[in-house]
């Protein structure tokens with residue numbers, strides 16, 4: 001039985017992970033951490049991870065960047081692996097995660113769905129085929145409770161293109177003050193927030209007289225919860241380092 005400590009357990013995703021984990025025979029959430037210590041499930045909830053009494057094997061984190069960094073300190077102190085699903089990190093915070101991964105295993109993905117990770121591969125192929133003659137724009141849509149913009153996934157998709165384009169692209173998040181034509185070395189990234197949209201990501205390749213649009217639509221938060229649980233199973237027992245969905249998919 002894999003014992004999970006859930007950071008951000010009372011958030012929207014924390015609650016879905018708690019519910020979905022119950023459908024697995026070989027995994028159990030044994031404690032949660034959240035600023036809101038309401039006990040919604042059958043495990044104790046702490047506001048401070050250093051007060052946890054329960055034994056656990058792996059941490060799953062769906063919270064806020066600052067809370068992720070706190071749980072990382074706790075993970076380093078207890079030598080436990082962490083699955084980071086939280087998004088919205090600054091460059092400095094990302095550096096801290098990378099540094100922590102020299103001491104403990106860290107599974108880090110802005111999107112825990114299989115589909116988005118396939119999209120990342122498809123857009124790399126699209127870039128290789130279409131090259132820089134096509135203008136690339138990314139549109140992401142999420143629910144009205146989301147704090148960070150653009151989404152971690154939109155940035156991950158832009159980075160996937162940059163990875164095969166020798167980092168030649170600059171990201172443009174806002175054109176309203178710009179009074180000039182777009183350049184070929186930019187990727188426009190745009191955020192829509194409304195209602196209960198779970199998560200949509202469209203990558204548009206607009207060329208001379210043709211447009212290719214590669215789109216992923218998440219229809220439920222369960223796909224992210226299932227992905228995070230599979231990531232937790234994958235990372236338990238691994239050595240220190242950074243792992244992502246590609247590693248998980250390749251191991252299947």
Ligand SMILES: NC(=O)C1=CN([C@@H]2O[C@H](COP(=O)(O)OP(=O)(O)OC[C@H]3O[C@@H](n4cnc5c(N)ncnc54)[C@H](O)[C@@H]3O)[C@@H](O)[C@H]2O)C=CC1
Nearest residue numbers: 008010011012013034035063067085086087110111112224
């Ligand atoms: N990688 C992925 O596949 C996915 C990632 N996410 C990301 O997960 C994060 C959480 O998303 P939601 O659950 O929708 O947000 P949410 O706002 O509903 O939940 C965040 C939870 O963290 C708690 N929290 C805040 N500060 C804390 C602290 N210092 N210590 C412990 N807990 C603290 C809040 O009380 C809240 O319960 C976001 O960054 C979101 O972008 C969301 C869905 C999928």
Ligand SMILES: O=C(O)C1=N[C@H](C(=O)O)C[C@H](O)C1
Nearest residue numbers: 087110111146151152153199
């Ligand atoms: O906040 C969310 O809900 C989501 N956040 C992630 C992101 O920022 O990319 C992943 C998913 O799209 C849902």
